[in-house]
Amino acid sequence: MTHDPAPPVSTPANLPASRAGAGHILEPVCGLEDWLVAQGQPAWRGRAIRRWLFAGRAAAFADMTDLPKDLRPRLEADFRIWTTSIASHQRADDGTEKLLLELHDGQRIECVLLRDGERRTVCISSQVGCAMGCVFCASGLDGVIRNLTTGEIIEQLLRLARLLPADERLSHIVVMGMGEPLANLDRLLPALAVAQHPQGLGISQRRITISTVGLPPAIDRLAAENPGYHLAVSLHAADDALRTRLVPVNKAIGVEAVLAAADRYWETSGRRLTFEYVLLGGVNDSIDDAQKLVRLLAGRAALLNVIPYNPVAGLPWKEPSSESRERFLAVLGDAGVNVQVRRRKGARIDAACGQLRRLAAGATARAE
Ligand code: SAH
Numbered sequence: 606m607t608h609d610p611a612p613p614v615s616t617p618a619n620l621p622a623s624r625a626g627a628g629h630i631l632e633p634v635c636g637l638e639d640w641l642v643a644q645g646q647p648a649w650r651g652r653a654i655r656r657w658l659f660a661g662r663a664a665a666f667a668d669m670t671d672l673p674k675d676l677r678p679r680l681e682a683d684f685r686i687w688t689t690s691i692a693s694h695q696r697a698d699d700g701t702e703k704l705l706l707e708l709h710d711g712q713r714i715e716c717v718l719l720r721d722g723e724r725r726t727v728c729i730s731s732q733v734g735c736a737m738g739c740v741f742c743a744s745g746l747d748g749v750i751r752n753l754t755t756g757e758i759i760e761q762l763l764r765l766a767r768l769l770p771a772d773e774r775l776s777h778i779v780v781m782g783m784g785e786p787l788a789n790l791d792r793l794l795p796a797l798a799v800a801q802h803p804q805g806l807g808i809s810q811r812r813i814t815i816s817t818v819g820l821p822p823a824i825d826r827l828a829a830e831n832p833g834y835h836l837a838v839s840l841h842a843a844d845d846a847l848r849t850r851l852v853p854v855n856k857a858i859g860v861e862a863v864l865a866a867a868d869r870y871w872e873t874s875g876r877r878l879t880f881e882y883v884l885l886g887g888v889n890d891s892i893d894d895a896q897k898l899v900r901l902l903a904g905r906a907a908l909l910n911v912i913p914y915n916p917v918a919g920l921p922w923k924e925p926s927s928e929s930r931e932r933f934l935a936v937l938g939d940a941g942v943n944v945q946v947r948r949r950k951g952a953r954i955d956a957a958c959g960q961l962r963r964l965a966a967g968a969t970a971r972a973e
Contacts, residue, residue, distance in 0.1 A: 628683065628684055628685055629684070629685055629688055629754070629756040630654070630658065630684045630685065630686050630756075631658070631686070631755075631756040631759040631760055631763070631799075632754070632755055632756040633755060633795050633798070633799060635684065635756075637651045637654065637684070638651045640683065640684075644676065644679065646673075646676060650672065650676075652804065653669075653671065653672065654666075654669060654672070654680070655804055655805075656804065657669045658686065658763065659763070659804065659805050659806055662763075662766065662767050662771075663686075664686070664767070665681070665686065666678075666680040666681045666684075666686070667681065687760065688708065688709045688756060688757065688760065689706040689707060689708055689709070689757065689760050689764070690706070690707045691704055691705070691706060691707075691764070692705040692706065692707040692713060693705040697950070699720070699950055700719075700720035701717060701718065701719050701720065701950045702717070702718045702765075702768050703715060703716070703717045703718075704716050704717075704761075704764055704765065704768075706760070706761065706764065708733070708753075708757060712733045712750055712751070713733075714730040714733055714753065714757075714761070714782070714783055715730060715782055715783060716728060716729045716730060716761040716764070716765055716782055717765075717782070718765045718768055718769075719950050721950075723776070724776050724777055725769060725773055725774065725775050725776045725777070726775075726776065726777040726778070726779060727761070727762060727765045727766075727775055727777070727778055727779070728779045728780075728781050728782050729758060729761045729762065729765075729778065729779075729780055729782050730753065730758075730761065730782030730783035730784050731752075731753055731758065731780055731782070731783070731784035731785065731786040731788075731789045731792075731793050732749055732750075732751065732752050732753055732783060732784025732785065732788065732789055733749070733750040733751050733752075733753065733783065733784070734747055734748055734749040734750040734751075734783065734784070735748075735749055735783060735784050735785055736748060736749035736785065736788065737785050737788075737818045737852065737853070737854050738852075738853040738854065739818065739839070739841075739851060739852050739853075740850070740851055740852075740853070740920075740922075741851065741883060741885060741914065741917065741920060741922045742917070743917045743920075744782075744783040744784065749784070749785075749788075752784075752788075752789040752792055753784070753789065753792060754792055755792045755793075755795045755796045755799075756796075758792065758793060758796035759796045759799055759800070761782075762775065762778070762796075762800055762806060766806065774806075774807075775806055775808060776808065776812060777808070777812045777813070777814075778797070778800055778808060778812065778813045778814070779813075779814045779816065779837075780793065780797075780813075780814065780815045780816060781814070781816040781837075785817065785818055785820070786815050786816065786817060787815070787817045787818075787820045787823035787824065787827070788820065788823070790823060790826065790827065793815075794830070794831060797810075797813055797834070800813065801813070810831075810833035810834060811833065811835065811876075812835075813834050813835065814834065814835040814836070814837055814879070815827070815834050815835070815836055815837070816837040816838075816839060816881065817836065817837070817838055817839065818838075818839050818852060818854060819838045819839065819840070819855075819858065819863035819866070819867070820854075820858070821858065821862050821863065821865070821866035824836070824866040824867065824869070824870050825866060825869060825870075827870065828869055828870045828873040828874065829873075832870065832873040832874035832876075833874065833876075834874075834876075835876055835879070836867070836870050836874070836876070836878055836879070837878075837879040837880070837881055837910065838863060838867050838878065838879070838880050838881065839852070839880075839881045839883075840860075840863070840880045840881060840882055840898075841881070841882055841883050841889060842860075842889050842894070843860070843894060843897035843898040843900070843901045844860065844897055845859055845860050847888075847889060847894070848860055851885070851888070851889065860901070864901070864905075867880075867907075868905070871905075871906070871907075877906055877907060877908060878905070878906075878907045878908070879907065879908045879909075879910050880902070880907055880908070880909050880910065881910045881912055882898070882909060882910065882911050882912065883912045883913075883914050884911055884912070884913060884914060884924070884925050884930060884933065885914055885922045885923070885924075885925070886914075886922075886923040886924055886925035886926065886929065887923070887925070888922065890925040890929050890930065890933050891929075891933075892932060892933070892936055894933070895932075895933045895934075895936035895937055896936060898937065898942070899936065899937060899940040899942055902942055903940075907943065908943045908944075908945055909937065909942055909943060909944045909945070910945050910946075910947055911933075911934065911944060911945070911946045911947065912947045913946070913947065913949050915949065934946065
């Protein structure tokens with residue numbers, strides 16, 4: 606017996622099924638306006654629908670009460686708002702909330718809402734897994750599975766925005782979740798454009814940080830196309846031998862090339878760069894490491910963000926002792942390096958990249 610393939614309910618009838626993103630209302634090119642016109646509706650209703658989604662935080666087309674009544678079920682039939690489901694939702698005492706989202710193909714990603722004074726920052730993922738292989742990071746332990754679509758990236762923002770009370774708005778975005786954002790720029794940049802758009806979330810570009818392992822050609826592309834983002838470069842070591850051990854992609858790139866690309870981005874953007882440095886006890890936290898870092902950053906108007914290591918189950922790395930941490934920071938401070946030690950937030954809910962996904966996968970594997 607043969608079965609007809611399931612009808613592509615997500616694809617508007619007037620668009621070829623192969624058209625990227627057709628049917629996911631959050632894809633910038635979803636065919637909504639064409640669809641409306643084909644339904645005999647004015648194209649401007651597309652704007653009204655997006656206002657409901659982004660400003661009105663509507664959860665379903667049925668909630669869009671100023672749309673013609675018979676249009677709502679037709680939208681429901683042909684477009685999807687949500688392609689993900691919430692597999693888990695955790696809250697920490699400090700106000701941090703973390704969502705584990707299940708994608709349409711069963712893959713899982715994480716995104717986090719952080720509350721800090723007036724700031725409402727979201728940390729979003731750009732890929733399922735990661736190909737960079739940083740040895741201390743949970744996200745890359747199983748390699749990269751796929752890029753997220755633009756719609757899936759936007760969906761994280763909308764899901765997190767809906768955790769806020771009606772009188773609060775998202776203020777900042779950091780692309781520091783799972784994945785290497787500069788390996789998925791084609792899908793990330795349109796999503797961030799929607800985040801900035803006045804009819805989207807209206808978050809200024811200056812409040813959006815992209816964190817990268819340091820891929821020079823992609824940094825140059827960002828500088829050429831979109832230099833307004835705040836760029837954070839994950840350094841983690843000041844020389845090639847140690848960096849290649851911790852960040853394997855460094856082997857083919859090298860610290861000098863990463864810094865040169867970062868400098869070019871800074872020249873184009875005029876925005877101060879951030880370098881990230883995860884402190885691993887007994888690995889990259891010696892006085893010698895700190896002195897090398899001082900030499901490397903000399904003459905650069907950069908901020909060094911020292912990140913406390915968030916232990917990952919099964920990995921051998923440890924946080925440094927408080928003495929070696931203070932010693933390390935003192936060398937940098939004495940040399941006038943601009944250092945910021947990142948506070949750990951949401952540690953009790955495993956709010957570090959890839960950790961929750963792995964826990965959930967482990968629990969599923971054990972249950973099977
Ligand atoms: N691929 C991007 C985004 C990764 S996540 C990048 O490499 O920058 C953002 C930061 O968290 C990176 O600096 C990453 O190295 C760091 N990180 C990864 N795992 C960590 C852990 N277990 N504890 C602390 N920081 C971690």
